[in-house]
Amino acid sequence: MRFRSSVSVLALVAALGAAPLAPVHAQMPMANAPSSFRPLAQQLLPAVVSIQVSSSGRSAQAGRQDAPEVPQAPPGSPFEEFFRDFLERNRPQGPGPQGRPGQRPGPEQRRGQSLGSGFIIDAQAKLVVTNNHVVEGGDEIFVVLQDNTRIKAELVGADPRTDIAVLRLTTDRQLTAVEFGNSDEAQVGDWVLAIGNPFGLASSVSAGIISARSRDIRQGLYDDFIQTDAAINRGNSGGPLFDMQGKVIGINTAIYSPSGGSIGIGFAIPSNLARGIVAQLRDGGRVRRGWLGVNIQQVTEEIAESLGLRGGARGALVARAQEDGPAAKGGVRNGDVILRFNGQEVREMRNLPRIVAETPVGTAAPVVVWRDGREETVNVTVAELPADVAAAQGGGGQPAQPRSQVVELQGLGLKVSPITNELRERHSLRPEQRGVVITEVTAGGPAAERDLRAGDVIVEVQQERVNSPQELQQRLDTLRRQNRASALLLVEGQQGQRFVPLRLREEAPGNQRRN
Structure with missing residues (x-):
């Protein structure tokens, strides 16, 4: 990362005899910039693991986003041969068509292989966190420690909506674990460290900063990603994003890249979203989400003006409170603007589904709405999100038919x-x-x-x-x-x-x- 100083510009102008420039604010001293990431990396590496998943059938391989590929290198380059040999050594061996050990499977027995990353969050319970898309559809899951020890793992639970999965290792080995940090405290410009298994190259460390917060990359209702320029590539999925205290503030999940490689735009699930999901998965194997039962839309400046909403465009506009849903039963009406839910401010429409989902089922939540030109508070008992939310349309009888009058x-x-x-x-x-x-x-x-x-x-x-x-x-x-x-x-x-x-x-x- 390069920083340009304005001092050299001032000196050049003075040397040329130009009129003095307006004072330039000095750069903030980078007192917290580490001279080296080595101590932190050495501390954290034992808790970060590589994940190998095999699955039967051609379709499983086609669907794997982290299947190992040979990274692009100049033709004839030694790196081309290095990557090819490395990935060849790490492909799973299996019985051939005649059952001879060491032979590669034939087309009929072809097995898909995917690589990913993860991190140990509980050394006693032997629990590992990763992405759901890394292990989804896998028949066998193995976790590889930093010292290359390969351990069989079982899936404890997975949540496709947030792309989080929890694994349990079958081992008597002593493990090293890391803790979740507070992702809300992580701010744009803070240093971060990403550790993972890019392209099968285990225990790779990359550093960068937080580039942006609360990114919506249109992956689902609960998008709230941390964006970072720390190098993240295929195989990093499921790996941790650390702050400078060694706490996990994100789970590396996706990248934006026209080429398939890192261009400095990576996305991580915030730890404050992941923590509750992981807790539910480890305890019950599934996630129970809060449900309000409303169809909502963004409040624009024109809508805010039409409703006389003070403070400009904010909140979530209720287009429809579903009949017999928790919101309707609690007194929420069509046309209400939800400003606060259970004490949390709803800055914009997309905040509300995440806030409600994280609210424990059965909570009696106060909901502040804008109605008839003033704020009102109603109380809604949060229900569990149904497995298949479908709004049933009930019959109300056939109305008398008016004559057409355009x-x-x-x-x-x-x-x-x-x-x-x-x-x-x-x-x-x-x-x-x-x-x-x-x-x-x-x-x-x-x-x-x-x-x-x-x-x-x-x-x-x-x-x-x-x-x-x-x-x-x-x-x-x-x-x-x-x-x-x-x-x-x-x-x-x-x-x-x-x-x-x-x-x-x-x-x-x-x-x-x-x-």
Whole structure:
């Protein structure tokens, strides 16, 4: 890592006789920069292990993300031969087609092999933490210690949602363990150390800094990754990311790389997320997650303005509180903005699923919501996330059929109609669907800009139900008279319910249609 000093620039300017520059703040002294990582590495290496997983069948090999590959090297380079020989020696040997020892399996008996990393968290219970994707689908799992001792391991439990797995070793050997640290205290710019098994090269150490916090890499609902520039490559998956006190603050899990090798963008699961998952896996072999039973969406600046939410865009907007779900039973309503859950601030939408998931099942959690222009608190008893969360749509009886009466909403670029049998069939609407259906959207208009489409149903305006085009028009006219800049619509379409802030425009004089 290179640091440029501004002192040399000032000296050059002075030598050239230029006008003096404005004072430049001196660089902060790097008092905590280690002169060497050797003492820390020597302390930690015995607790970091390599993991070898074999699985039957061609499909297992195809699905392995950490299968050993020969790293790219210049053609004819000695490194090319070194890597090839090294990986050849580390491939699993097995009986051949005729059962002769030492022969490689034939195509019919082909076994997939994956390599990964892990770390020992309990020397007495012989427990190892790694990534789920390293061991998933494996028939046999072996852990290799720093001194090359190979030990058989069994899977205690795994959690695909956070990509964490716990193994137990079958051995009488004395082991060295490491502890989880507090990942919330790790800040951008802090030194970190990554140890693992990249490309099968066991006990490899790399150093870097924390590049960013709370990264969402679209791997799941609970993404909250630490980004680091410490070199992480294939085979590092499941290995530890250490702080300078030797505590595990992350589990190295993924990299961003066009080439497959490290380009300085790696991601680790924070220890404060991993700790609770590991505890549940070691105790019960599975993870029980809290469940609230809401469909949520991000609060934008326009939505915040529509709701009069003080402090700008924040929290998670409840598009739908599922019927008979924990939230609905506790008093959470559609249109509420969840600001705090069980004492934790919900800064943005994606924070909420992780906070709820980490809340113990059965907890009576206070939930602070923004409703009707003020904060209110309701209490919700957290339930366990069902194995298959499916919102069942119940029948409510067939409503009386109104006659079709298309109304154009001036200045908004859309036409609406009551829900008729014809429109219900044309747009595949539910039998119990209520609201006003959009029949036409003008290209380039405000509605089109918000991705409203024919077949979408407007259910509410400013969190009040609408049942006819005339009622919808009246609500919009009222908002215009109040000089409101936008109207907050609750819209139900093919992708479920969502809130849409729709900018209001002045109508043409005399209520005439604009062409």
